[in-house]
Amino acid sequence: MKKLALFIILLWSEHKYSQHQLPRFSFKGEGGIPTSISSEAYRNTFVGEFQTGGQFVIKLFHKFYSGVGFNYALFKTSKNFQFISGNTSLPYDFFLRTHNANFTIGYFMPVEVESNKPKQFGCLELRSGYSFNKYTNVVLKVDSGNPLPPLEFTTAFLQPHLSYTFLVEENLGFGAFLNYTFYFSLFQPSYASLDKYANYAKWKNNFNISWITLGLHFHWYFIKVQKEFD
Secondary structure, three states: OHHHHHHHHHHHHHHHHHHHOOOOEEEEEEEEEEEEOOOHHHHOOEEEEEEEEEEEEEEEEOOEEEEEEEEEEEEEEOHHHOOOEOOEEOOOOOEEEEEEEEEEEEEEEEEEEOOOOEEEEEEEEEEEEEEEEEEEOOEOOOOOOOOOOOOEEEEEEEEEEEEEEEEEEOOEEEEEEEEEEEEEEEOOOOHHHHHHOOOHHHOOOOOEEEEEEEEEEEEEEOOOOOOOOO
16 A cells, blocks of 8 residues: 555656656857956956857756857957057957857756746756867068967867746746856967067966856747646
């Protein structure tokens, strides 16, 4: 009798969970403003313009989601670099562009549910990947015979990501996010001849390139949230 009662309880628990779970496939899009928080040299060189990205998400098992996605971050040189110095010209619209293809591992945790669908939920993700970075709009003038300074570099990165979503429709949610991007590389002032524009000896450069981003996102589900999804 006890085994039968336990079996009924387990069936009821599984039925109750199936009423509240989210669809297996979804897409997330986001955008925000990055703020440099790494070394003093990097903070005095670049100002964040915007960061955007998207992720295709798939449910692997109970409350655990994974997927693939991309990020795109745009940085502009600070007011310290809006001039011409020496034999190198730095235009006003000089940017550092980062193309971040990443792999997302996420854990979605519903925190409030209605009778037929989650109403709002938080999500903690750990994103990792490899980043391609390029300095653009640079006019380099170097002495004859000297090689051009590097304008590109690649690096691995980690990006812890925290978000909170409110569902406004059965298959659409909006919310806010906060993430932290950490590069596995130090800032190199010699790239794009940045060291010719300022005296980097006065700024410490003892921490990897990193920034935080605060922004908004949407979450679109390919199948409407409904009872008995599975």
